Amino acid sequence: MNEHAQPLSMSERADELEEEKMHEMERIITRSTIAHLMDGNIKMDTSPEMRARYPGKFFLMGDDPRLPPMPQKPTLVDYFRHRFASTAHLLQSATHALKGGQPEKVVLACLLHDIAIVSFIRCDHGYWGAQMIEPYVDEEVAWAVKTHQALRFFSDETVGYGYPDLYKQLFGPDYQPEPYIVEEYKRARAHKWYMTSRLICVNDIYSFDPNARVSLDDFVDIIGRNFRQPKEGLGLDNSPSAHMWRTILWPTRFL
Ligand SMILES: [Fe+2]
Numbered sequence: 001m002n003e004h005a006q007p008l009s010m011s012e013r014a015d016e017l018e019e020e021k022m023h024e025m026e027r028i029i030t031r032s033t034i035a036h037l038m039d040g041n042i043k044m045d046t047s048p049e050m051r052a053r054y055p056g057k058f059f060l061m062g063d064d065p066r067l068p069p070m071p072q073k074p075t076l077v078d079y080f081r082h083r084f085a086s087t088a089h090l091l092q093s094a095t096h097a098l099k100g101g102q103p104e105k106v107v108l109a110c111l112l113h114d115i116a117i118v119s120f121i122r123c124d125h126g127y128w129g130a131q132m133i134e135p136y137v138d139e140e141v142a143w144a145v146k147t148h149q150a151l152r153f154f155s156d157e158t159v160g161y162g163y164p165d166l167y168k169q170l171f172g173p174d175y176q177p178e179p180y181i182v183e184e185y186k187r188a189r190a191h192k193w194y195m196t197s198r199l200i201c202v203n204d205i206y207s208f209d210p211n212a213r214v215s216l217d218d219f220v221d222i223i224g225r226n227f228r229q230p231k232e233g234l235g236l237d238n239s240p241s242a243h244m245w246r247t248i249l250w251p252t253r254f255l
């Protein structure tokens with residue numbers, strides 16, 4: 001019997017369309033194992049299997065034609081404009097910090113605090129985000145981005161920060177952070193830079209207004225003064241986290 005005799009489900013049709021699109025591509029585009037894991041599948045794209053499906057084609061090893069092109073020497077601003085899936089929350093956080101008269105260090109920390117989520121990965125976003133920016137910012141900014149992940153689950157009434165109602169809605173009223181988050185919180189609470197990280201949380205909770213008018217232009221100078229843009233291009237330099245930026249630049253390269 002023709003396998004298409006039955007009407008296709010939505011996801012089967014989506015897979016079929018994806019397959020058709022792939023055949024139109026000049027190169028074979030592969031997905032990393034983590035992308036399959038996120039779909040609940042423990043599998044990887046292997047070269048024999050993929051070459052059999054797309055005979056005569058070579059694997060993609062450069063720019064993904066489905067994504068906006070990036071300049072030869074990309075800057076952080078280019079990533080904001082062409083790779084970050086959403087910037088409103090980051091810009092609102094940073095705008096709130098700016099209007100509150102916070103130092104540029106704090107404004108930058110707010111601007112970058114969730115970049116892992118908007119460009120790379122959600123899970124443990126504070127740690128990933130901190131590693132991405134560590135070679136390019138003040139040590140205190142990277143530390144604050146890392147630890148805001150833990151601090152946001154714990155209130156500090158001295159600065160008017162309570163456990164967010166949003167988390168009760170998102171995770172349920174009984175959600176308890178993992179032990180490693182509790183331990184991170186205790187270390188951060190006793191750290192000399194505690195308040196920098198806490199200010200990320202304070203500015204964070206005000207920053208989900210879909211009607212707020214914000215612009216990256218307001219922060220280009222602050223980025224220029226506080227983010228060490230590598231002359232080779234962000235990701236094309238030799239920093240300890242350049243590979244993470246390259247992965248965002250070319251997320252579907254075979255190797
Ligand atoms: Fe966050």
Ligand SMILES: [Fe+2]
Pocket residue numbers: 089113114204
């Ligand atoms: Fe946030």
